[in-house]
Amino acid sequence: MAPLDPHSFTDSTHTLTTHIALSLYFDFPSATIHGAALFTLSSPHSGPLCLDTRSLSIHRVLSPSTLSPLPYSLSPFCDPIKGTHLSLSLPNDVALSSFLITFSTSPSSSALQWLSPPQTFNKKHPFVYTQCQSIHARSVFPCQDTPAARIRYSALLNVPRELSAVMSARHVDRRLPVSGEGYSNLLPNGFNSLWCSETRVVEEFDMNQPIPPYLFAFAVGELGFREVGPRTRVYSEAADGVLEAAAKEFAGTEDMIRQGEKLFGDYEWERFDLLVLPPSFPYGGMENPRMVFLTPTVIKGDASGAQVVAHELAHSWTGNLITNKNNEHFWLNEGFTTYAERRIVEAVQGEDRAVLSIGIGWRGLNDEIKRFQDNLEFTKLKTNQEGVDPDTFYSQVPYEKGFQFLWCIERQIGRPAFDEFLKKYIATFKFKSIDTETFLDFLKANAPGIEKEIDLVLWTEGTGIPPDAYEPVSNLYTKIVSLANEFKLGRMPREDEVADWQGQEWELYLENLPKVVEASQVFALDARYRLSESNDYEVKVAFLQLAILSKCRDFYGEVEKTLKEVGRMKYVRPLYTALVQGIGKEEEKILAKRVFAEARDCYHPIAQGVVESIFAKHL
Numbered sequence: 001m002a003p004l005d006p007h008s009f010t011d012s013t014h015t016l017t018t019h020i021a022l023s024l025y026f027d028f029p030s031a032t033i034h035g036a037a038l039f040t041l042s043s044p045h046s047g048p049l050c051l052d053t054r055s056l057s058i059h060r061v062l063s064p065s066t067l068s069p070l071p072y073s074l075s076p077f078c079d080p081i082k083g084t085h086l087s088l089s090l091p092n093d094v095a096l097s098s099f100l101i102t103f104s105t106s107p108s109s110s111a112l113q114w115l116s117p118p119q120t121f122n123k124k125h126p127f128v129y130t131q132c133q134s135i136h137a138r139s140v141f142p143c144q145d146t147p148a149a150r151i152r153y154s155a156l157l158n159v160p161r162e163l164s165a166v167m168s169a170r171h172v173d174r175r176l177p178v179s180g181e182g183y184s185n186l187l188p189n190g191f192n193s194l195w196c197s198e199t200r201v202v203e204e205f206d207m208n209q210p211i212p213p214y215l216f217a218f219a220v221g222e223l224g225f226r227e228v229g230p231r232t233r234v235y236s237e238a239a240d241g242v243l244e245a246a247a248k249e250f251a252g253t254e255d256m257i258r259q260g261e262k263l264f265g266d267y268e269w270e271r272f273d274l275l276v277l278p279p280s281f282p283y284g285g286m287e288n289p290r291m292v293f294l295t296p297t298v299i300k301g302d303a304s305g306a307q308v309v310a311h312e313l314a315h316s317w318t319g320n321l322i323t324n325k326n327n328e329h330f331w332l333n334e335g336f337t338t339y340a341e342r343r344i345v346e347a348v349q350g351e352d353r354a355v356l357s358i359g360i361g362w363r364g365l366n367d368e369i370k371r372f373q374d375n376l377e378f379t380k381l382k383t384n385q386e387g388v389d390p391d392t393f394y395s396q397v398p399y400e401k402g403f404q405f406l407w408c409i410e411r412q413i414g415r416p417a418f419d420e421f422l423k424k425y426i427a428t429f430k431f432k433s434i435d436t437e438t439f440l441d442f443l444k445a446n447a448p449g450i451e452k453e454i455d456l457v458l459w460t461e462g463t464g465i466p467p468d469a470y471e472p473v474s475n476l477y478t479k480i481v482s483l484a485n486e487f488k489l490g491r492m493p494r495e496d497e498v499a500d501w502q503g504q505e506w507e508l509y510l511e512n513l514p515k516v517v518e519a520s521q522v523f524a525l526d527a528r529y530r531l532s533e534s535n536d537y538e539v540k541v542a543f544l545q546l547a548i549l550s551k552c553r554d555f556y557g558e559v560e561k562t563l564k565e566v567g568r569m570k571y572v573r574p575l576y577t578a579l580v581q582g583i584g585k586e587e588e589k590i591l592a593k594r595v596f597a598e599a600r601d602c603y604h605p606i607a608q609g610v611v612e613s614i615f616a617k618h619l
């Protein structure tokens with residue numbers, strides 16, 4: 001076996017899948033999807049073929065033309081990171097270029113969160129959605145789950161007719177089910193006969209652009225939408241107020257798409273729709289092509305919500321068009337996207353906003369380097385991820401150190417030349433999956449002599465922050481940092497000094513305070529500015545972290561409320577960590593365990609796993 005990716009059983013000597021046609025029956029009462037999948041290979045293949053699965057039941061593997069069974073086996077043990085290895089044995093006499101698999105997901109599928117009606121806004125209908133990055137597509141359908149293997153797909157989603165579906169794909173039709181379509185007559189457990197029940201509809205989708213499997217995405221629920229631009233709708237649960245607030249928040253999206261096109265070339269994905277998910281969504285946003293998924297916590301009526309959209313939009317060029325070959329080169333996705341996001345923000349919101357965002361990132365990077373002081377491997381851009389769970393070691397390093405590396409190159413060769421370089425890089429590698437070496441070779445060829453000016457090996461393979469990284473400068477940034485320094489000497493900012501502060505200013509201020517301060521200072525700050533009750537979770541969580549670490553137990557009620565309201569890992573991870581990390585914190589540890597036991601069902605399985613790994617490390 002010749003592995004292609006430390007997180008996949010895909011064998012580099014095997015033929016890759018180029019298209020998957022899926023028929024999926026959604027059974028909400030059992031939180032299960034029953035599926036038939038037709039796989040098309042890039043060329044005929046015989047002998048063994050390895051696929052990734054996790055918590056899937058495999059029912060049958062068949063030749064599509066004869067429907068005769070093909071032998072297969074599942075590994076007897078489930079690898080804790082990679083899942084279960086499905087090995088097919090394709091006939092040696094006639095090489096096949098396609099095969100069929102019927103399967104069922106399990107209620108514990110790591111990609112899927114099934115919400116019961118009480119967990120939704122309207123409390124009337126259930127809801128289900130995917131989060132496949134980094135390695136969770138394999139818990140929805142068997143596949144070569146590595147970004148090195150790009151696939152096109154089509155999908156028939158059979159759902160209760162009171163619900164509707166969206167996907168990271170072109171919507172073809174919403175219609176009555178047709179008997180036997182898409183091999184649905186082969187579905188297991190009697191679901192073949194339910195396919196055409198009068199209570200069901202089929203939502204049909206087609207994705208004709210090759211994507212890495214982690215960009216496969218759907219959501220099914222009671223959905224509504226508003227038009228916010230010529231190629232953008234915002235979708236969410238059809239609940240009072242949510243759609244209106246979202247439409248208002250994202251009204252400037254078309255302006256950002258145009259700025260992105262000016263900087264990076266044509267927008268290649270036709271639509272740029274947005275889906276606002278329930279509060280359990282584990283990320284700020286997920287760049288699913290054509291249909292970005294967003295946490296509702298970005299809707300807060302200031303500039304920073306649009307910055308998350310700018311980030312997901314920037315992925316349309318970096319990440320989705322050019323993709324890291326595997327997670328060891330994740331910085332190629334996120335470093336470039338963080339750079340591109342800030343260029344869009346600078347064009348749309350001005351330089352001050354972009355510099356604030358760089359400053360918050362700079363603080364975050366410095367904190368992450370401290371977090372990984374016992375595991376310096378994760379402070380590198382290019383990491384060795386053999387035996388590493390990408391969810392556990394998810395950090396700001398690929399984002400912010402990657403950003404700093406590209407910003408350093410921009411300063412060295414000048415912005416006009418760097419802009420040219422970026423456009424050429426995107427045009428050269430679009431719809432390809434590449435590694436760090438490919439990028440460096442392209443850089444050296446197109447910026448001759450760059451390796452003499454910048455230590456490229458130190459940047460990509462070295463630990464920590466290289467000496468030519470750069471803390472941003474602007475009047476606003478400098479003022480906020482110096483106010484934070486004055487807090488250390490006992491002076492709180494005056495009301496006139498913070499009168500026009502938005503969430504990001506407070507976030508930067510709080511992140512520049514010492515991790516632990518006198519309890520009396522925490523109370524005084526909150527008495528004046530009510531940060532513990534902020535509607536902006538970035539501010540609220542940064543403040544509550546300070547409160548926990550400074551042992552201000554009066555705020556624990558607010559901590560508990562926050563952990564039960566939202567499942568975004570950006571908030572859940574630091575709050576639980578602050579509670580359980582360190583010695584002499586028995587009360588905090590008991591609180592953390594109780595809150596997690598009560599909130600667990602409201603978190604996506606990925607977030608559940610992250611909290612469990614925090615507990616495993618500190619409890």
Ligand SMILES: [Zn+2]
Pocket residue numbers: 287311315333334337
């Ligand atoms: Zn990103």
